[in-house]
Amino acid sequence: MDPVQNDLFIPFYSATFSRKFLTERYEENQIAQPKTTSYHTCSSFMYHLQHGQLYFKHASIVPIELKPILVFYGYVQLLKACILTLDPNYPESSQVLAHGVTTRKRKKSSYRFLDDEVKIQKNGLFSHFLDKMFHVKHQEGEKYQMLTLLRHIADMHSLFTRINKEELSYQGRMTANRVYISAKILDSYHMTANRFEQYLEANTVEVTSKRFQVSDQKGQLEITLPSSPSIWRSNPWLFNYKGEIFLLKDKEHTNSYKLPELATHFLLLYNLSMICRYEAEWWGDLIHTFDGVDYPYIAHYLTIAERKIPLLISSFLT
Incomplete structure (x- = not known):
């Protein structure tokens, strides 16, 4: 992990600082008993940040074959820390523990990543963080194409050109x-x-x-x-x-596109992590034969996600 990124969350690795930070957030959002509540959530908040950074640290040194899994789960941990600043009861039910996104289970022989889609489910982490962090609701059933998602990340534009x-x-x-x-x-x-x-x-x-x-x-x-x-x-x-x-x-x-960038990254990384885990043949062929047009977009995107997501999360927290 970039040393600069490593410093982004350093202040939060003090329980005193994090409790004060959480208390202020709970007061801003009119959450009952903010000081007591911050004592209850402080450890979980810090561990989510720490675990997220550990995933990203290891993602920076593993080969691309494994990178999507580590970046996605690192991102999920950082997201959960953000949610705790607004929803101290998270997870209040098992409904919010699922990812809240689904994709086609079997890839056809003509499969192309840029044409693939993900579909939003009613419940799960995706809808929950969109609601809590961005006040965006009613995404159930919406479908998003990978090409569309990549177009909404400015760092990808030079590659498209x-x-x-x-x-x-x-x-x-x-x-x-x-x-x-x-x-x-x-x-x-x-x-x-x-x-x-x-x-x-x-x-x-x-x-x-x-x-x-x-x-x-x-x-x-x-x-x-x-x-x-x-x-x-x-x-x-x-x-x-x-x-x-x-x-x-x-x-x-x-x-036609109202998702914040943090949601864009979630959908891209979710799909890539699923492909990495469950479509071993296609994923292996992509990486080792360079067949088709998908590889440059995926490789470049993973580099961007690895560097940019901690920055976006830090910006949200501060």
Whole structure:
């Protein structure tokens, strides 16, 4: 694991610090007896973080054959720590212990990872953390294609460009609460600057009474934001690992997709971990024969997930 990432959670490995941190979160969320409750959840919170980091540490040194399992279960542990900051009774029932996602059990001979789908179930960890952390409900029965999920991770866009000659996004430049981005995005979205303002207000996840302001400065839009988007909760903005900001070129991809990036990673890693465990022949052929087009996307994505997920979790906690 990157030494910088290793330091992300260091303060939480003090029971005194973690209890104070949890007490403050419980007070913010009006949870009864916040101080007493933090004493009960503190150890579990710290162990989830510790176990998550251990999975990621070992994921960084194992071959790609095993990496999806370690990254996915490391991520699950970190997610559970996040949930405990909002839901001290987790897990309150066995319903939230399942992953809450399903995929096709048998892969056909023509199987292609990018075309594969996962389906959301009514109960389980996925729906629970979406509800608690993002107030997103009613995902039961929704299906998500792997290609769509990968398109919504900014760090993947350079690979799409190299392989498919496909530019997926416009990169912006961010200073404080302003973003500067090519005015060509207005043509891509078939919008005026005024309509684009309304679009951003309607599609931004952060609820605020302040308004966006968009002005066209000689081919470059200056967008004044009500507040700076956070890397873990940024829709419709996308952030890469370096903290650079992007907007997808195709507004239809944005309009029809409301998942936060942490949910995107969950679905991708769930499917990859299932393939790794239960589709040994396909997984082995992928890695050792380089057949088809899936390998570069999977290998590049796993590198990104390994580096970026601890950063997203840290951003949520702090």
